Amino acid sequence: MAVGTSRLSDVARHIVQPAEIAGTLWPGVRSTCERFGWGFDPWQDGAGRLILATREDGLYASDTVAMSIPRQVGKTYLMAAIIFALCLRNPKITAIWTAHRVKTSKETFASMTGLAQQARVKAHVRNIVRGRGDEAVNFTNGSRVLFGAREQGFGRGFAKVDILVFDEAQILGESAMEDMLAAQNVAPNPLTIMAGTPPRPKDQGEVFTMIRQEAISGDSRETLYIELSADRAADIDDRDQWRKANPSFPGRTPERAMLRLRKNLTPESFRREALGVWDEVNKHRAIISPYVWDQYADVGPADGAAPSALAVDMNHDRLVSIAAAWREGETKARLRTASVPEGTDGRWGRPD
Numbered sequence: 001m002a003v004g005t006s007r008l009s010d011v012a013r014h015i016v017q018p019a020e021i022a023g024t025l026w027p028g029v030r031s032t033c034e035r036f037g038w039g040f041d042p043w044q045d046g047a048g049r050l051i052l053a054t055r056e057d058g059l060y061a062s063d064t065v066a067m068s069i070p071r072q073v074g075k076t077y078l079m080a081a082i083i084f085a086l087c088l089r090n091p092k093i094t095a096i097w098t099a100h101r102v103k104t105s106k107e108t109f110a111s112m113t114g115l116a117q118q119a120r121v122k123a124h125v126r127n128i129v130r131g132r133g134d135e136a137v138n139f140t141n142g143s144r145v146l147f148g149a150r151e152q153g154f155g156r157g158f159a160k161v162d163i164l165v166f167d168e169a170q171i172l173g174e175s176a177m178e179d180m181l182a183a184q185n186v187a188p189n190p191l192t193i194m195a196g197t198p199p200r201p202k203d204q205g206e207v208f209t210m211i212r213q214e215a216i217s218g219d220s221r222e223t224l225y226i227e228l229s230a231d232r233a234a235d236i237d238d239r240d241q242w243r244k245a246n247p248s249f250p251g252r253t254p255e256r257a258m259l260r261l262r263k264n265l266t267p268e269s270f271r272r273e274a275l276g277v278w279d280e281v282n283k284h285r286a287i288i289s290p291y292v293w294d295q296y297a298d299v300g301p302a303d304g305a306a307p308s309a310l311a312v313d314m315n316h317d318r319l320v321s322i323a324a325a326w327r328e329g330e331t332k333a334r335l336r337t338a339s340v341p342e343g344t345d346g347r348w349g350r351p352d
Contacts, residue, residue: 006247008046013276014227016215017050018061025052025086032085036120043228043247044078050224051082051193059189062224066169066211067195069228070276071261072253073246075195076167080112083163086191087143088124095145095163098155098180100171105149108167109135112145150176158183162190169196173204198229198278200269212278229276236271237262245275301326 008015026049030040040048053061069075087093097112099105116125116137129136133154135147148154150172161183166172172194184190199205215225230241242249242258249258261274271277307324314321 006041006043008043008050008226011043011228011244011247012226013229014216014225015050016220016223016225018053018222018224020055021053021061022056023054024049025054028089029082029085032089033081036115036118038081038115040078040081041074041247041252044074047078047226048082050226051191053224060191061222063190063192063222064211065191065193065224066208066215067193067226068198068208068212068276068278069195069226070197070245071273072257073228073248074252076108076111079165079167079193079195080108080115083145083165084112084115084121086163087139087145088141090143090162092142093162094143094158094160095165096155096158096161096180096183097145097147097165097167098150099167100150101168102149102152104168105135105147105154109147112137112147155180155183160184160186162187164190164192166192166194167196169194169208170199170205171196171203172207174207177207197276198272200272201279227276229278230271232277234271234275234277236267236275241275245277 026045029052030045030048033040047067051062051065055061067075083095083097087095097105097108099108113128113130115121116128124140126138126140129138133148133152137145146158155176156179158180161180164180164184166177166180181192184192194208194211196208199208211220211223212225212227214220215223228245228247230236230238230245234241234244239250239255246253246258249255258274262270265273272279305326308327309325311323312321
Protein backbone atom coordinates (compact mmCIF):
# COMPACT_ATOMS: atom_id res chain seq x y z
CA MET A 1 0.00 0.00 0.00
CA ALA A 2 1.37 3.41 -0.94
CA VAL A 3 2.73 5.74 1.72
CA GLY A 4 0.04 7.96 3.21
CA THR A 5 -2.89 5.81 2.07
CA SER A 6 -3.10 3.43 5.04
CA ARG A 7 -6.51 3.30 6.69
CA LEU A 8 -6.79 3.27 10.48
CA SER A 9 -8.03 -0.32 10.41
CA ASP A 10 -4.93 -1.31 8.42
CA VAL A 11 -2.40 0.15 10.86
CA ALA A 12 -3.92 0.18 14.35
CA ARG A 13 -2.96 -2.54 16.80
CA HIS A 14 -6.06 -1.83 18.87
CA ILE A 15 -9.31 -0.06 18.02
CA VAL A 16 -11.85 -0.34 20.84
CA GLN A 17 -14.98 1.68 20.21
CA PRO A 18 -18.30 2.21 22.00
CA ALA A 19 -21.21 0.11 20.80
CA GLU A 20 -23.88 2.79 20.55
CA ILE A 21 -22.65 4.71 17.49
CA ALA A 22 -25.44 6.17 15.38
CA GLY A 23 -23.58 8.87 13.46
CA THR A 24 -20.56 11.18 13.49
CA LEU A 25 -19.83 14.91 13.32
CA TRP A 26 -16.64 14.23 11.35
CA PRO A 27 -17.90 15.01 7.81
CA GLY A 28 -18.85 18.57 8.82
CA VAL A 29 -15.62 19.07 10.77
CA ARG A 30 -13.55 17.69 7.89
CA SER A 31 -15.35 19.99 5.45
CA THR A 32 -14.50 23.01 7.62
CA CYS A 33 -10.86 21.94 7.78
CA GLU A 34 -10.69 21.41 4.03
CA ARG A 35 -11.92 24.97 3.45
CA PHE A 36 -8.82 26.13 5.33
CA GLY A 37 -6.58 23.82 3.34
CA TRP A 38 -6.08 21.25 6.07
CA GLY A 39 -6.05 17.72 4.71
CA PHE A 40 -5.88 14.35 6.42
CA ASP A 41 -4.28 11.00 5.81
CA PRO A 42 -6.71 8.06 5.67
CA TRP A 43 -5.76 6.87 9.17
CA GLN A 44 -6.51 10.37 10.52
CA ASP A 45 -9.80 10.37 8.65
CA GLY A 46 -10.78 7.12 10.35
CA ALA A 47 -9.69 8.35 13.78
CA GLY A 48 -11.61 11.62 13.36
CA ARG A 49 -14.74 9.73 12.41
CA LEU A 50 -14.54 7.69 15.64
CA ILE A 51 -13.51 10.57 17.92
CA LEU A 52 -16.58 12.55 16.85
CA ALA A 53 -18.97 9.58 16.76
CA THR A 54 -22.41 10.28 18.25
CA ARG A 55 -25.28 8.32 19.77
CA GLU A 56 -28.93 8.46 18.76
CA ASP A 57 -29.47 11.47 21.05
CA GLY A 58 -26.69 13.42 19.32
CA LEU A 59 -24.26 13.29 22.27
CA TYR A 60 -20.74 11.96 21.83
CA ALA A 61 -20.65 8.17 21.88
CA SER A 62 -17.39 8.12 23.87
CA ASP A 63 -17.15 9.73 27.29
CA THR A 64 -13.38 9.25 27.01
CA VAL A 65 -11.17 9.15 23.91
CA ALA A 66 -7.70 7.70 24.53
CA MET A 67 -4.99 7.38 21.89
CA SER A 68 -1.59 5.75 22.37
CA ILE A 69 0.29 6.96 19.30
CA PRO A 70 4.06 7.37 18.83
CA ARG A 71 5.83 10.65 18.26
CA GLN A 72 5.77 12.33 14.83
CA VAL A 73 2.77 10.44 13.50
CA GLY A 74 0.37 13.39 13.35
CA LYS A 75 -1.86 13.08 16.41
CA THR A 76 -1.31 16.69 17.57
CA TYR A 77 -2.20 18.01 14.14
CA LEU A 78 -5.37 15.90 14.07
CA MET A 79 -6.51 17.02 17.52
CA ALA A 80 -5.71 20.67 16.79
CA ALA A 81 -7.67 20.62 13.54
CA ILE A 82 -10.67 18.99 15.25
CA ILE A 83 -10.69 21.53 18.08
CA PHE A 84 -10.31 24.52 15.77
CA ALA A 85 -13.12 23.29 13.53
CA LEU A 86 -15.46 22.60 16.47
CA CYS A 87 -14.77 26.06 17.91
CA LEU A 88 -15.44 27.72 14.57
CA ARG A 89 -18.63 25.75 13.95
CA ASN A 90 -20.05 26.20 17.47
CA PRO A 91 -20.14 29.65 19.13
CA LYS A 92 -18.98 30.04 22.74
CA ILE A 93 -17.15 26.73 22.94
CA THR A 94 -14.44 26.57 25.62
CA ALA A 95 -11.59 24.14 24.99
CA ILE A 96 -8.65 23.49 27.29
CA TRP A 97 -5.45 21.95 25.98
CA THR A 98 -3.20 20.81 28.78
CA ALA A 99 0.18 19.08 28.66
CA HIS A 100 2.24 17.88 31.59
CA ARG A 101 5.35 19.92 30.80
CA VAL A 102 5.58 23.67 30.22
CA LYS A 103 7.81 23.05 27.19
CA THR A 104 5.24 20.81 25.50
CA SER A 105 2.43 23.24 26.24
CA LYS A 106 4.38 26.10 24.68
CA GLU A 107 5.26 24.03 21.61
CA THR A 108 1.60 23.15 21.08
CA PHE A 109 0.53 26.76 21.57
CA ALA A 110 3.07 27.85 18.96
CA SER A 111 1.68 25.28 16.51
CA MET A 112 -1.90 26.38 17.16
CA THR A 113 -1.07 30.06 16.73
CA GLY A 114 0.50 29.11 13.42
CA LEU A 115 -2.85 27.66 12.33
CA ALA A 116 -4.71 30.69 13.68
CA GLN A 117 -2.56 33.09 11.69
CA GLN A 118 -3.10 31.40 8.35
CA ALA A 119 -4.77 33.68 5.82
CA ARG A 120 -8.06 31.76 5.64
CA VAL A 121 -8.34 31.39 9.42
CA LYS A 122 -7.26 34.70 10.94
CA ALA A 123 -10.47 36.47 9.88
CA HIS A 124 -12.23 34.23 12.44
CA VAL A 125 -9.72 34.94 15.22
CA ARG A 126 -10.42 37.88 17.56
CA ASN A 127 -7.03 37.79 19.26
CA ILE A 128 -4.18 35.62 20.45
CA VAL A 129 -3.13 35.98 24.11
CA ARG A 130 0.54 35.30 24.66
CA GLY A 131 0.83 36.18 28.35
CA ARG A 132 2.83 33.83 30.53
CA GLY A 133 0.43 31.21 31.86
CA ASP A 134 -2.56 32.77 30.06
CA GLU A 135 -1.97 31.59 26.49
CA ALA A 136 -5.18 31.47 24.46
CA VAL A 137 -6.68 31.71 21.01
CA ASN A 138 -9.99 33.63 21.08
CA PHE A 139 -12.38 33.42 18.15
CA THR A 140 -14.79 36.09 16.93
CA ASN A 141 -17.81 33.85 17.70
CA GLY A 142 -16.94 33.68 21.41
CA SER A 143 -15.21 30.30 21.32
CA ARG A 144 -11.74 29.98 22.81
CA VAL A 145 -8.87 27.53 23.28
CA LEU A 146 -6.79 27.86 26.47
CA PHE A 147 -3.34 26.34 26.95
CA GLY A 148 -1.37 25.44 30.05
CA ALA A 149 0.84 22.93 31.83
CA ARG A 150 -0.41 20.56 34.53
CA GLU A 151 2.92 20.74 36.37
CA GLN A 152 2.05 24.38 37.11
CA GLY A 153 -1.46 23.53 38.31
CA PHE A 154 -3.20 24.74 35.15
CA GLY A 155 -6.79 23.62 34.63
CA ARG A 156 -8.25 23.96 38.12
CA GLY A 157 -11.14 26.31 38.78
CA PHE A 158 -12.61 26.37 35.28
CA ALA A 159 -16.32 25.79 34.69
CA LYS A 160 -18.31 24.59 31.68
CA VAL A 161 -15.39 23.30 29.66
CA ASP A 162 -16.73 21.72 26.48
CA ILE A 163 -13.51 20.14 25.17
CA LEU A 164 -10.69 18.89 27.36
CA VAL A 165 -7.42 17.61 25.90
CA PHE A 166 -4.89 15.77 28.05
CA ASP A 167 -1.70 15.80 25.98
CA GLU A 168 1.20 13.75 27.37
CA ALA A 169 -1.43 11.48 28.91
CA GLN A 170 1.32 9.05 29.89
CA ILE A 171 2.09 11.51 32.70
CA LEU A 172 -1.37 12.04 34.18
CA GLY A 173 -2.17 11.31 37.82
CA GLU A 174 -5.64 10.63 39.15
CA SER A 175 -5.80 13.85 41.17
CA ALA A 176 -4.94 16.04 38.16
CA MET A 177 -7.51 14.26 36.03
CA GLU A 178 -10.24 14.54 38.66
CA ASP A 179 -9.52 18.25 39.18
CA MET A 180 -9.94 18.99 35.51
CA LEU A 181 -12.82 16.64 34.69
CA ALA A 182 -14.92 18.50 37.26
CA ALA A 183 -14.81 21.48 34.90
CA GLN A 184 -16.96 19.51 32.42
CA ASN A 185 -19.78 18.68 34.82
CA VAL A 186 -22.19 21.30 33.43
CA ALA A 187 -21.12 21.13 29.77
CA PRO A 188 -24.06 19.89 27.66
CA ASN A 189 -21.95 17.59 25.45
CA PRO A 190 -18.38 17.30 26.78
CA LEU A 191 -15.55 15.82 24.74
CA THR A 192 -12.48 14.47 26.56
CA ILE A 193 -9.40 13.40 24.63
CA MET A 194 -6.26 11.80 26.09
CA ALA A 195 -3.24 11.28 23.86
CA GLY A 196 0.26 10.13 24.61
CA THR A 197 2.93 7.47 24.26
CA PRO A 198 3.44 4.44 26.53
CA PRO A 199 4.52 5.60 30.03
CA ARG A 200 7.97 5.00 31.44
CA PRO A 201 8.21 3.09 34.75
CA LYS A 202 8.85 6.37 36.62
CA ASP A 203 5.91 8.23 35.02
CA GLN A 204 2.57 8.83 36.72
CA GLY A 205 0.93 6.64 34.13
CA GLU A 206 -1.77 4.97 36.21
CA VAL A 207 -4.72 6.67 34.49
CA PHE A 208 -3.54 6.03 30.93
CA THR A 209 -2.54 2.45 31.78
CA MET A 210 -5.89 1.72 33.44
CA ILE A 211 -7.87 3.07 30.49
CA ARG A 212 -5.82 0.95 28.08
CA GLN A 213 -6.17 -2.21 30.15
CA GLU A 214 -9.92 -1.83 30.57
CA ALA A 215 -10.38 -1.12 26.87
CA ILE A 216 -8.42 -4.07 25.48
CA SER A 217 -9.82 -6.45 28.11
CA GLY A 218 -13.42 -5.55 27.18
CA ASP A 219 -14.31 -3.86 30.48
CA SER A 220 -15.01 -0.40 29.02
CA ARG A 221 -18.33 0.60 27.48
CA GLU A 222 -18.14 4.24 26.45
CA THR A 223 -14.42 4.57 25.74
CA LEU A 224 -12.71 4.93 22.38
CA TYR A 225 -9.18 3.53 22.50
CA ILE A 226 -6.79 3.66 19.54
CA GLU A 227 -3.24 2.30 19.63
CA LEU A 228 -0.54 2.36 16.95
CA SER A 229 2.57 0.37 17.79
CA ALA A 230 5.29 -1.91 16.49
CA ASP A 231 5.58 -5.53 17.58
CA ARG A 232 6.78 -5.99 21.15
CA ALA A 233 9.83 -8.08 20.18
CA ALA A 234 10.65 -5.95 17.14
CA ASP A 235 14.17 -4.94 16.11
CA ILE A 236 14.04 -1.19 16.78
CA ASP A 237 16.03 -0.50 13.59
CA ASP A 238 13.67 -2.49 11.35
CA ARG A 239 12.14 -0.02 8.87
CA ASP A 240 9.12 -2.27 8.37
CA GLN A 241 8.41 -1.94 12.09
CA TRP A 242 8.77 1.84 11.79
CA ARG A 243 6.07 1.76 9.11
CA LYS A 244 3.88 -0.43 11.29
CA ALA A 245 4.07 2.00 14.20
CA ASN A 246 4.03 5.20 12.16
CA PRO A 247 1.79 5.36 9.06
CA SER A 248 3.37 8.77 8.30
CA PHE A 249 6.79 7.17 7.70
CA PRO A 250 8.58 7.72 5.36
CA GLY A 251 6.30 10.29 3.73
CA ARG A 252 5.33 13.01 6.21
CA THR A 253 7.87 11.68 8.70
CA PRO A 254 11.16 11.23 6.82
CA GLU A 255 13.81 8.72 7.78
CA ARG A 256 16.05 11.57 8.93
CA ALA A 257 13.53 12.54 11.62
CA MET A 258 13.31 8.96 12.87
CA LEU A 259 17.09 8.64 12.92
CA ARG A 260 17.29 11.82 14.98
CA LEU A 261 15.00 10.24 17.57
CA ARG A 262 17.02 7.03 17.40
CA LYS A 263 20.19 8.99 18.14
CA ASN A 264 18.81 11.07 21.00
CA LEU A 265 16.75 8.43 22.81
CA THR A 266 17.86 5.30 24.63
CA PRO A 267 16.76 2.05 22.96
CA GLU A 268 14.07 1.61 25.62
CA SER A 269 12.76 5.15 25.15
CA PHE A 270 12.84 4.83 21.35
CA ARG A 271 10.79 1.64 21.60
CA ARG A 272 8.15 3.44 23.68
CA GLU A 273 8.10 6.93 22.17
CA ALA A 274 8.91 6.29 18.50
CA LEU A 275 7.45 2.80 18.12
CA GLY A 276 4.62 2.96 20.68
CA VAL A 277 5.50 -0.35 22.36
CA TRP A 278 4.11 -0.73 25.88
CA ASP A 279 6.07 -2.43 28.62
CA GLU A 280 4.62 -5.64 29.97
CA VAL A 281 1.97 -4.37 32.36
CA ASN A 282 1.31 -6.05 35.68
CA LYS A 283 -2.36 -6.93 35.85
CA HIS A 284 -3.08 -4.88 38.96
CA ARG A 285 -6.64 -4.14 37.93
CA ALA A 286 -9.32 -4.22 40.57
CA ILE A 287 -10.72 -7.67 41.28
CA ILE A 288 -14.14 -6.23 40.41
CA SER A 289 -14.09 -3.89 37.41
CA PRO A 290 -16.49 -0.89 37.24
CA TYR A 291 -18.45 -2.72 34.53
CA VAL A 292 -18.96 -5.82 36.69
CA TRP A 293 -19.68 -3.63 39.75
CA ASP A 294 -22.53 -1.90 37.92
CA GLN A 295 -24.04 -5.26 37.01
CA TYR A 296 -24.14 -6.47 40.62
CA ALA A 297 -24.82 -3.24 42.53
CA ASP A 298 -27.93 -3.54 44.66
CA VAL A 299 -29.57 -2.18 47.81
CA GLY A 300 -28.98 -5.40 49.72
CA PRO A 301 -31.38 -7.97 51.17
CA ALA A 302 -34.79 -6.82 52.37
CA ASP A 303 -34.60 -8.86 55.60
CA GLY A 304 -31.78 -6.74 57.00
CA ALA A 305 -29.33 -9.63 57.22
CA ALA A 306 -25.76 -8.78 58.17
CA PRO A 307 -23.37 -8.55 55.21
CA SER A 308 -20.94 -11.34 54.40
CA ALA A 309 -18.11 -8.85 53.85
CA LEU A 310 -17.49 -5.22 54.70
CA ALA A 311 -14.83 -2.76 53.42
CA VAL A 312 -14.00 0.81 54.43
CA ASP A 313 -11.60 3.21 52.72
CA MET A 314 -10.78 6.92 52.70
CA ASN A 315 -9.34 8.93 49.79
CA HIS A 316 -6.94 11.89 49.90
CA ASP A 317 -9.89 14.30 50.19
CA ARG A 318 -10.90 12.49 53.41
CA LEU A 319 -14.08 11.11 51.89
CA VAL A 320 -14.89 7.83 53.58
CA SER A 321 -16.50 5.06 51.54
CA ILE A 322 -18.02 1.85 52.79
CA ALA A 323 -18.99 -1.21 50.75
CA ALA A 324 -20.94 -4.26 51.86
CA ALA A 325 -21.51 -7.55 50.06
CA TRP A 326 -24.12 -10.23 50.73
CA ARG A 327 -23.44 -13.70 49.40
CA GLU A 328 -26.28 -15.40 47.52
CA GLY A 329 -25.47 -19.03 46.93
CA GLU A 330 -22.08 -20.01 45.55
CA THR A 331 -21.72 -17.58 42.63
CA LYS A 332 -23.81 -14.46 43.31
CA ALA A 333 -23.50 -11.46 45.56
CA ARG A 334 -25.25 -8.15 46.19
CA LEU A 335 -23.24 -4.97 46.64
CA ARG A 336 -24.09 -1.69 48.32
CA THR A 337 -21.90 1.40 48.74
CA ALA A 338 -22.23 4.76 50.45
CA SER A 339 -19.93 7.71 51.09
CA VAL A 340 -19.72 10.39 53.76
CA PRO A 341 -17.18 13.11 54.63
CA GLU A 342 -15.09 12.25 57.67
CA GLY A 343 -16.29 13.76 60.92
CA THR A 344 -20.04 13.86 60.20
CA ASP A 345 -22.63 12.50 62.60
CA GLY A 346 -22.91 9.14 60.89
CA ARG A 347 -25.77 9.88 58.51
CA TRP A 348 -24.55 8.10 55.41
CA GLY A 349 -25.43 9.09 51.85
CA ARG A 350 -27.73 7.24 49.53
CA PRO A 351 -26.40 4.07 47.87
CA ASP A 352 -24.26 4.85 44.81
